[in-house]
Amino acid sequence: MSTEMKMVIDGAEVSFKEGETVLEVARRQGSFVPTLCYDERLDPYGSCRLCVVEVEGRRLPASSCTLKAEAGMDIRTGSDHIRKMQSTLVEMVLSENPGDECPRCRDIGTCEVHELAEEFEVSRDRFLGAISNASKDDSNPFLLRDYDRCISCYRCVRICDEVEADHAITMTGRGWNKGIATAFDGGLMDSDCTLCGQCIYTCPTGALADKKMVNQGSKPGEIEITRSVCPYCGTGCSINLHSLDGKMIGVTPVLDGPVNEGALCVKGQFGFDFVNSEDRLTRPLIRKNGELTPVSWNEAFDYTAQKLLSVRDDHGPKAFYAIASGRAPGEGSYMLQKFTRAVMNSNQVDNCSRG
Amino acid sequence: MSNSIPEIEDADMMLCVGTNMTECHPIIAVRVKKAVRKGAKLYVVDPRKIPLTEYATGHLPLKLGSDVALFNAMAKVIIDEGLADMEYIEERTEGFEELKKHLEPFTAEYGEEISGVPAQLIRECAIAYASAGSAGIYYTLGITEHICGVSNVQSLCNLALITGNLGKRSAGVNPLRGQNNIQGAGDTGALPNNYPGFQSVDDPVCQEKFEKAWGVPMDPHKGITKIAALDHAVDGRIKAMWICGENTLVTDPDVKHTTKALESLDFLVVQDMFLTDTAKLADVVFPAAAFTEVDGFFTNSDRRVQRIRKAANPPGDAMPDWWIIAHVAKRMTNDVHFDYENSEQVFDELASLSPIYAGLSYDRIERGDLAWPVPEMDHPGTPILHEGEFLNGKGKLQLLNYVPPSENPDEEYPFYLTTGRRLPTYHSNTMTGRSGGFRILVPNEWLEIHPADAEKLGLEDGDWSKITSRRGEVITRVAITKTSPRGTVFMSFAFPEEVMTNIVTNPEVDPQTETPEFKVAAVSIVRVEAPTGLGASEALRANPDVEDPHLG
Ligand code: SF4
Ligand code: SF4
Ligand code: FES
Numbered sequence: 001m002s003t004e005m006k007m008v009i010d011g012a013e014v015s016f017k018e019g020e021t022v023l024e025v026a027r028r029q030g031s032f033v034p035t036l037c038y039d040e041r042l043d044p045y046g047s048c049r050l051c052v053v054e055v056e057g058r059r060l061p062a063s064s065c066t067l068k069a070e071a072g073m074d075i076r077t078g079s080d081h082i083r084k085m086q087s088t089l090v091e092m093v094l095s096e097n098p099g100d101e102c103p104r105c106r107d108i109g110t111c112e113v114h115e116l117a118e119e120f121e122v123s124r125d126r127f128l129g130a131i132s133n134a135s136k137d138d139s140n141p142f143l144l145r146d147y148d149r150c151i152s153c154y155r156c157v158r159i160c161d162e163v164e165a166d167h168a169i170t171m172t173g174r175g176w177n178k179g180i181a182t183a184f185d186g187g188l189m190d191s192d193c194t195l196c197g198q199c200i201y202t203c204p205t206g207a208l209a210d211k212k213m214v215n216q217g218s219k220p221g222e223i224e225i226t227r228s229v230c231p232y233c234g235t236g237c238s239i240n241l242h243s244l245d246g247k248m249i250g251v252t253p254v255l256d257g258p259v260n261e262g263a264l265c266v267k268g269q270f271g272f273d274f275v276n277s278e279d280r281l282t283r284p285l286i287r288k289n290g291e292l293t294p295v296s297w298n299e300a301f302d303y304t305a306q307k308l309l310s311v312r313d314d315h316g317p318k319a320f321y322a323i324a325s326g327r328a329p330g331e332g333s334y335m336l337q338k339f340t341r342a343v344m345n346s347n348q349v350d351n352c353s354r355g
Numbered sequence: 356m357s358n359s360i361p362e363i364e365d366a367d368m369m370l371c372v373g374t375n376m377t378e379c380h381p382i383i384a385v386r387v388k389k390a391v392r393k394g395a396k397l398y399v400v401d402p403r404k405i406p407l408t409e410y411a412t413g414h415l416p417l418k419l420g421s422d423v424a425l426f427n428a429m430a431k432v433i434i435d436e437g438l439a440d441m442e443y444i445e446e447r448t449e450g451f452e453e454l455k456k457h458l459e460p461f462t463a464e465y466g467e468e469i470s471g472v473p474a475q476l477i478r479e480c481a482i483a484y485a486s487a488g489s490a491g492i493y494y495t496l497g498i499t500e501h502i503c504g505v506s507n508v509q510s511l512c513n514l515a516l517i518t519g520n521l522g523k524r525s526a527g528v529n530p531l532r533g534q535n536n537i538q539g540a541g542d543t544g545a546l547p548n549n550y551p552g553f554q555s556v557d558d559p560v561c562q563e564k565f566e567k568a569w570g571v572p573m574d575p576h577k578g579i580t581k582i583a584a585l586d587h588a589v590d591g592r593i594k595a596m597w598i599c600g601e602n603t604l605v606t607d608p609d610v611k612h613t614t615k616a617l618e619s620l621d622f623l624v625v626q627d628m629f630l631t632d633t634a635k636l637a638d639v640v641f642p643a644a645a646f647t648e649v650d651g652f653f654t655n656s657d658r659r660v661q662r663i664r665k666a667a668n669p670p671g672d673a674m675p676d677w678w679i680i681a682h683v684a685k686r687m688t689n690d691v692h693f694d695y696e697n698s699e700q701v702f703d704e705l706a707s708l709s710p711i712y713a714g715l716s717y718d719r720i721e722r723g724d725l726a727w728p729v730p731e732m733d734h735p736g737t738p739i740l741h742e743g744e745f746l747n748g749k750g751k752l753q754l755l756n757y758v759p760p761s762e763n764p765d766e767e768y769p770f771y772l773t774t775g776r777r778l779p780t781y782h783s784n785t786m787t788g789r790s791g792g793f794r795i796l797v798p799n800e801w802l803e804i805h806p807a808d809a810e811k812l813g814l815e816d817g818d819w820s821k822i823t824s825r826r827g828e829v830i831t832r833v834a835i836t837k838t839s840p841r842g843t844v845f846m847s848f849a850f851p852e853e854v855m856t857n858i859v860t861n862p863e864v865d866p867q868t869e870t871p872e873f874k875v876a877a878v879s880i881v882r883v884e885a886p887t888g889l890g891a892s893e894a895l896r897a898n899p900d901v902e903d904p905h906l907g
Contacts, residue, residue, distance in 0.1 A: 233379060283671055
C-alpha cells in the first residue's frame with residue numbers, strides 16, 4: 001500500500017508515500033513553504049494560496065497543501081517569483097489586519113501572520129497604539145474574540161468541526177464581510193460551544209486568543225514549554241505546560257499527543273491555574289492544642305513516624321490504613337503501598353477507585 | 356480498557372452504556388463522533404437523555420439499575436437470531452450451553468418489563484451489535500457504581516464473548532476511567548489484594564518476591580477495601596489513616612458516616628495540595644506538589660503509561676508525594692531501603708518488580724505510545740488485550756440474574772436520585788473550582804428534574820428545593836430539563852461547601868468490589884423558600900455576571 005516513490009524538490013531527490021501532499025514532502029525535506037490556512041490536524045483547505053510552489057511543466061504555480069505528490073514531480077519552492085507572490089499575499093492580509101498591538105504577539109508568542117510579516121519583511125508596525133480587547137469581547141471567561149483580525153482561513157470553524165466535533169461556529173455570509181459566528185450570532189456561551197479553546201490555538205492571527213495567557217505580562221521568547229499530561233479525566237490528553245519564571249501561565253494541546261491528537265476539552269485547556277491558587281498548602285501542619293499549626297518538615301516527619309510506630313506496635317499492623325490518590329503521579333502511590341507493606345507490615349492499602 | 360482510544364474511530368458499532376461521554380470524557384467522545392461520521396452505528400444506554408444521544412442511532416433509556424435485565428435480553432436476542440459467533444464461542448469461551456439455557460426466560464419482552472426499554476428497541480440494538488464487523492462497548496461509573504456493578508460488567512462481557520468482540524481491533528469491553536491516574540494507582544499496587552502489577556498478595560511466589568525485594572516479611576493476608584476500612588475506623592479496629600490526594604469526606608457516599616469514621620481515628624495524616632474538608636480533620640497535613648511541579652507518570656484509561664514533567668516551582672515547602680512518604684518511612688525503619696534521589700529511581704524500582712511495566716523506563720514513556728503489558732525493553736506495548744487468547748485460558752460466560760437497586764422509590768421517597776459530573780466541574784471541584792472562569796460556567800449546584808415532575812411538585816426553574824433520603828437532606832436550586840427522565844433526578848457533587856450531595860447518596864456496596872451505589876438513591880423533593888441571603892433568581896446555569904474570585 002505505502003510504496004515508496006520519488007520526486008524532486010528544489011533540486012534534491014526525495015521519497016514520499018502515497019497520499020502525501022507536496023507541502024508535507026517539501027517541509028519534511030527542509031524547504032521553507034509558508035502557510036496560513038493549513039493546520040496539520042485538518043483537511044487541507046486551499047484558500048490562502050500562500051503555499052504556492054512551481055511545478056515543472058505547469059504554467060501556473062499551485063497550492064502545495066492541496067496538491068498530492070506524484071512520482072517524478074519536479075517542484076521549486078523558493079524562486080523569486082514565488083517569494084514575490086507570497087510577499088504580496090502577506091502584505092494584503094496584513095493590510096486588512098488592524099495596526100494596533102496584537103495581543104497574541106505581545107503575550108503568547110508571535111502569531112503566524114506577524115511571523116510571516118517579519119519573514120517577508122513587509123511592514124506594518126506591530127507595536128502601535130493601545131490594545132482594544134474590551135469592546136470586542138465576548139462574555140465568556142476564556143476566549144478573546146476580535147474578528148477585526150480575522151483573515152478568513154476558517155481554521156477555527158474547521159477545528160471545531162474536524163477535531164473537536166462540536167460544530168459551534170460557522171462561516172456566515174451575512175453582514176460581516178469576514179464572518180465567523182455562532183448559530184444565532186450570539187455569544188459563545190449561548191451556543192453549542194463547549195469552550196474547549198481549540199479554535200484559539202489554530203487561529204493564525206490575534207482574532208482569537210486565550211484570555212488567561214494574554215495579560216500575563218509575559219515576553220514571548222521567555223516562556224518555557226514542557227510536555228505533560230492533563231490531570232483531569234482518564235483520557236490522558238497530552239498538553240504543553242507554558243511557564244514563565246517557574247510559574248504556570250497557560251496550556252496548549254500537544255499536536256501529536258497519541259490520545260488527543262491536538263484536541264483538548266475545557267478542563268484540560270483552561271483548568272490549570274488551581275496550581276497557582278492562594279489556597280495552596282505551603283507548610284507541613286501539625287495539630288497543636290486543637291489548631292493546625294505550621295511546622296518544619298523535620299518536626300512533621302518525627303511526629304508522624306513516632307505516632308505511626310506506636311499505632312503499629314500497640315494495636316498491630318492492621319490498625320493502620322492508607323488511601324492512595326488516583327490523581328497524583330504513580331510514584332506516590334507506589335511509595336505509599338511500599339510503606340504500608342514494608343513498614344506497617346500489612347496490606348491495608350487501597351486507592352480511591354471505589355468512591 | 357481492553358482496546359486503545361484511537362481505535363474507537365474505526366469501530367462499526369459502539370454501545371455506550373452509563374457514560375456521559377461528551378461531558379466526562381470529551382476527547383474520547385470526539386473519537387465516537389468521528390466514527391459516527393464515518394458511518395458507524397451508535398447506541399446509547401442511559402436513563403438520561405445525555406448529549407451523546409444527539410449523535411446516536413438509538414437511545415435506550417433504561418430504568419436505573421436494570422442493566423443486567425437489559426443485557427440478558429440482548430444476549431438472548433443475539434442467540435435466537437443466530438447471530439452468535441459460534442466459531443469464537445467454541446474456541447475461546449466456556450459455558451455457552453449453560454448460558455443459553457439460563458437466558459431462556461429473558462426475552463426482549465421481559466427486558467422491556469424490567470428496564471422500560473421497548474422490546475423492539477432491545478432487539479434492534481442487539482442485532483446491530485451482533486452484526487457489526489467490530490463492535491465496541493464503552494462504559495463508566497453508570498455501570499459500576501451499583502450494588503450489582505460486577506454483574507453489570509459481566510453482562511456486557513457476555514455480549515462481547517458471544518459475538519467474538521473481545522480481542523480484536525476497534526471492539527472490546529472498555530471502562531473509561533474517571534480520574535487521570537486511577538489506573539496507575541491500581542497498577543502500582545495501591546490495592547488490598549495486589550502487589551504492583553496485579554500480583555496477588557496471597558500467592559506465596561509473589562510474597563517471596565517482595566520479601567526478597569524489600570527485605571522484610573510480607574503479610575500473607577489480604578487487606579480490606581477502603582469502604583470497609585471506614586467501617587473499621589468507626590468500630591475502633593483502625594486507629595490511624597494516611598490519605599493522599601483524596602477528599603474522602605466529600606466524595607464518599609453518606610457524609611455523616613464518613614465524618615464519623617474519620618473523627619473516630621486516633622491519628623489522621625492527609626497529604627494534599629489544599630486544606631480540603633478531609634484535611635481539616637487531620638492531625639498532620641503534608642503539602643503536596645502539583646502535577647506541574649514534579650516528574651512522574653500517569654497511566655490513563657487505555658493503559659498508556661505517560662510521562663509528566665516539572666514545569667513550575669512548588670509553593671513554599673510543598674514536595675512530591677513520593678518524597679514525603681519515603682522520608683517518613685526512613686524515620687521508621689532501617690531495614691528497608693527508602694533512599695531515592697529522584698522520581699526516576701522510584702519508577703525503575705516499580706518497573707523491576709512489576710512484569711507489566713518491566714519494559715518501561717522514563718525514556719520509553721516519553722511520548723506515551725506504550726500501553727501495558729510491556730514485558731521487555733523492546734516490546735511494542737499491548738494496545739489490544741486478549742488477542743488470540745485470554746490470560747486465564749477460556750473466557751467464562753456468566754449466568755447472571757437481575758437484582759433491583761437496594762433502594763427504590765416508595766411513597767415516602769418517590770424519586771430516584773442519580774449523580775455524576777458536569778463538563779466544566781471536575782469531581783469535588785478542588786481543582787476546577789480554583790481555576791479561573793469555571794465558576795462562571797457552573798456557578799452552583801442544581802437539581803435536574805423533568806418538567807412533568809417539576810409541575811407536580813409546583814417547582815419552577817431556579818426555585819429552591821429540599822432533597823431528602825434515608826440518610827439526610829440537602830437544599831439546592833432546580834433546573835427543569837428533559838435530560839432527566841420522569842421520576843429520576845440528577846445532581847453532581849461539585850459544590851460541597853454549599854450542597855453536600857453525598858449526604859443523601861447510598862452507601863450500599865457491591866458485595867464483590869465494595870463499590871458504593873452512588874448511582875441510585877431514593878429521595879423525596881419539596882419546594883422550599885430561598886435560604887436567607889440568596890434570591891431565587893441567583894445564578895443558575897452559566898452566567899457571565901458571576902463574580903469569579905479566581906479570574907485575574
Ligand atoms: S471553543 Fe471549542 S467548541 Fe467553542 S468555538 Fe472554539 S473550537 Fe468550537
Ligand atoms: S483535556 Fe479533557 S478529555 Fe483530555 S484528559 Fe483532560 S479532562 Fe480529559
Ligand atoms: S496553506 Fe495552502 S492554500 Fe493556505
